Amino acid sequence: MIVGDIKPLAEIVSAINEYKQVLVLGCGSCVTVCLSGGSKEAEQLSHELSKMRHYQGTPPKFEVDTIVRQCERDLVLEYQDIPFGTDAILSLACGAGVQTLADALDPLPVIPALNTTFLGASAKQGIWTEMCRGCGDCVLTFTGGICPVARCAKSLFNGPCGGSQNGSCEVGLDTPCAWAMIFLRLQRQNKLHLLEEIRTPKDWRPGGAAGPRKRVRVGLGEGSN
């Protein structure tokens, strides 16, 4: 899922204090599951932002709502009510949701309340870790299901660097060395030969190096033509 973190309150306040009425809009998908941008967080943020002490003048008036997904333009346009008098939206969605709202509701300002941090997974309650960087050319088949792009601090492709010590990465003892994990898992799978195969250098164009990416699903909508 997409994982996000709420921005520092002072940063949010400085972004909204020029407005009179702000809609605090939660998103009901990824950021709800990672407990940073769902309906509960939207209510809590609105409650906190309503306090006078954050402002030199009059605080904005806040309305609160949540939609199942902010990243789908047609759903937003059809089903999202914007209360009369709203002069800005404070979105608790990821960057994709914020931009979809901003495009759909142009010229209404849409302000992000979250920093979108990574594509990750939750292995333990309350902890999310980065798993994927959306590089567009997945190598997990050859690396035992452990991503060297996202989980190696240097995104190395040819084994560990000299900073790998006893299974830990040099950036910190609580960061496992991705290549140590890859080696040990392939060993358990009797697939160490995968590491000996020569591969062509990674093509980073599908990873965004060739500009913003677009996926067209053949046979559906725009892809039908």
Place this chain on the structure above:
Amino acid sequence: MSYFRVNENCNGCLACVENCPASALSFSDRNGRRTLQHNMTKCARCGQCWRICPQEAIEFQYLLVGKWDEVVTLDLIHCQVCGVPLYSTAYGQKLARTLNSTGDALCPQHRQRQAASRWPEVGAGRTKLKLGDK
């Protein structure tokens, strides 16, 4: 009542069934009648059915804002003094087993008052500790 609802425009063309990416829609043809079926546990609420429906028959709003389902109903224990609901009887029994005692059923406010009333001397200022007292 299903959260997936269609209006009178639905003609049973099955475009929604064919295009549901989560396989949450199905149908049965029985006794000369076609029934459209929806499985909420599979539904991703992605809106593909709503987009694809050539009849504009899908009332997607019911999948966005629905009513509450009742899950379980349990007996409650109330504050002995003011009567506000505190917790379920089953929770109270577990609490009593865990603490190995049964306390009075009191809300935080009345529990505080009960605790204060047990120390009238301190409250009235009649018992004062002196420096050096142990």
